[in-house]
Amino acid sequence: MKKSSIFGLIVIAIAIAVIISVYSSTSSYGNFNDAKKSSSELKVVGRLNKQKELHYDAIKDANYFSFYMRDTVGNECKVVFTGTKPEDFERSEQIVLTGKMIGNEFHASNILMKCPSKYTQDKLETKEYKAKQASI
Structure with missing residues (x-):
């Protein structure tokens, strides 16, 4: 075999190994019942009980x-x-947790929050302004 063929096969084998390792480390989405059944990390989407x-x-x-x-x-x-409590946690609209169940508790390794849009108030003010302009 030529050296270039051997080098090409090694590169392909490394690429396949990288793809498999990336695919196996990604967690899937589920709910708390799925997390109870799974031993690996899972992403759970939900809302804070205020x-x-x-x-x-x-x-x-x-x-x-x-x-x-x-x-x-x-x-x-x-x-x-x-970890530390995320800033403006109480204001979040939706939470995505990555973690796994230990006993009856979900132990999160990462928290992502979807916070309310800062532009919502601007849209409301724009509608009120247009309504006032239409009545004039």
């Missing part, structure tokens, strides 16, 4: 934050995040 307590005490333990979240099918679960 009626239940948020626990974060920066003086006692700055790397412990817990709250209750309701997933897209209505299941509620206590979520524990080993």
